[in-house]
């Protein structure tokens with residue numbers, strides 16, 4: 142069992158109504174974290190977080206990074222105490 | 235596919251229409267591709283080394299085949315010319331309704347040459363095209379110009395839509411832009427100065443025709459799938475609310491802003507977040523072009539309660555700032571109140587001036603004053619009076635903006651072409667080398683984002699055909715660390731790995747070709763970024779392109795078309811003398827370690843040369859000189875271009 146913290150920014154913050162969360166995971170897997178987040182925040186979060194075509198984290202218009210600034214993917218593993226930031230990923234304008 | 239090109243010679247007043255035949259689309263796709271081809275042809279009979287502000291320069295407006303077709307993929311028009319601020323290839327995109335109204339009038343391309351003896355505007359009303367005195371518009375900003383033309387020309391046979399310059403363009407400020415319907419600026423490369431030098435204040439268009447579509451059922455089918463794909467992504471709804479401002483939090487988190495002339499890479503203060511904008515300033519969302527399934531545009535109207543500075547701007551209304559407007563104000567200039575950031579966006583649009591080069595000109599001066607390299611007297615000599623240069627002080631910033639827009643003092647004159655030429659001129663004037671503080675990439679163009687941790691992004695800054703810019707090669711695989719895309723493109727994750735140079739130059743080359751296609755289709759880039767299927771514009775959008783034009787190019791052919799378009803832009807720059815040594819970036823990015831954020835300590839020099847080598851290799855260009863080879867050009871059916879380059883001594887030897 143590990144604990145992973147989350148930070149929610151912009152659209153993620155709007156959906157959760159929170160700046161962050163903490164989750165206990167049985168397995169140190171991003172897939173488990175994603176499942177817990179979508180279970181907690183429902184369909185809208187699922188549509189934002191999961192790409193139904195690939196079942197990976199939705200990569201278009203979003204960005205998820207660990208505390209070192211490295212992007213995470215659904216099959217990655219997580220360290221105990223890690224903080225993952227959920228961000229809007231867009232450029233230009 | 236056929237199209238009408240309107241040619242206007244402002245010197246003689248001659249106006250004529252030409253057909254652009256199907257065979258031109260077969261080779262140049264449309265939109266920016268055809269603009270480039272028109273400009274290339276022009277400079278076969280005019281001196282390519284002309285002063286860009288002289289009558290010999292050409293100004294081309296063009297709109298691609300998907301724009302306004304009902305495909306829902308957004309609309310972008312494009313202007314193309316020789317850049318007066320960077321002295322090289324110049325182009326710039328802009329959205330809104332003007333581009334497809336040009337199509338509805340029966341034209342898709344407009345080529346302006348010569349110089350009118352006095353200020354005029356061009357009125358296109360379906361097939362009636364005429365030049366009119368614009369003395370009553372001269373001196374007006376883009377908003378006033380638009381409103382006067384709309385009022386005077388009325389709503390029949392359609393509402394009037396405009397492309398106009400403000401005071402910056404009239405004064406031939408090198409970094410002046412051209413504004414579509416008073417709202418959306420074609421900011422980059424100085425198109426406004428070109429129109430100003432030609433005494434053309436505006437183009438007003440009224441069109442009531444339609445658009446010919448080869449296979450309407452094909453585009454309707456494509457468009458349905460496209461809409462469903464966008465609808466399925468909740469991130470699109472976030473984007474509707476925040477537009478590119480959504481990037482503010484991500485950039486703050488990883489350290490990708492451009493704070494105080496990039497002395498840092500995070501905003502200071504708590505105020506500038508997209509959340510604050512949405513809560514306090516957002517009034518309503520809208521679509522910029524009526525042919526867009528996203529609708530990311532939004533308006534604000536300040537009532538004075540939103541923030542401390544809002545009291546100064548009660549009643550002001552404009553578009554929500556885009557990220558780079560925010561990056562230039564809250565980043566480069568350290569403005570910390572949203573009302574002031576929004577006001578910066580509005581005044582730069584109304585004056586018609588590029589806020590990237592403008593902010594970096596101002597932040598350059600603020601930084602050398604901050605370091606005590608110039609005295610109060612030196613500053614007074616620049617302005618003709620004492621002038622405070624306080625970071626984030628909007629009154630100071632506006633005074634500096636006006637100096638440049640109106641060319642009213644030595645500072646304005648030195649920096650009218652942006653920070654690179656400005657810093658060079660000022661260093662020479664003062665007998666001191668200040669270039670360390672000038673922030674720029676290729677051509678001297680500046681860009682207000684932190685670049686040092688991002689080798690592909692940095693490569694974009696060094697090689698973009700229109701001068702430092704992200705919208706030619708768009709290094710998203712790397713900045714967003716998309717190892718899934720890296721896998722698809724290259725069969726491995728390296729292009730998404732910030733720690734290695736592998737596939738960084740290759741990413742630039744491939745994405746430049748794809749972006750050239752999108753720009754030639756005339757669509758908005760945001761759909762491409764937000765739609766998982768959009769990443770291969772040659773196949774996915776290619777289907778829509780084929781339905782509309784009947785140009786039956788498969789994905790492979792379209793990628794070659796994109797590559798051909800990039801090669802013509804490159805050839806233009808080679809003709810004006812650009813070589814490998816011009817594909818570079820400023821001293822701070824190259825050598826000064828990234829000071830903060832998630833990737834501290836990075837400098838461009840870590841990977842710059844291997845990435846540049848790889849870029850040339852993937853392009854099939856000569857690595858030593860950076861020049862194109864005959865073999866590559868002939869492979870792209872550009873043997874005639876190779877002949878021109880050879881005659882100019884601008885083709886790689888051997």
Ligand code: SF4
Nearest residue numbers: 308522526529530758
């Ligand atoms: S996504 Fe935004 S910028 Fe692009 S066409 Fe639509 S409203 Fe305009």
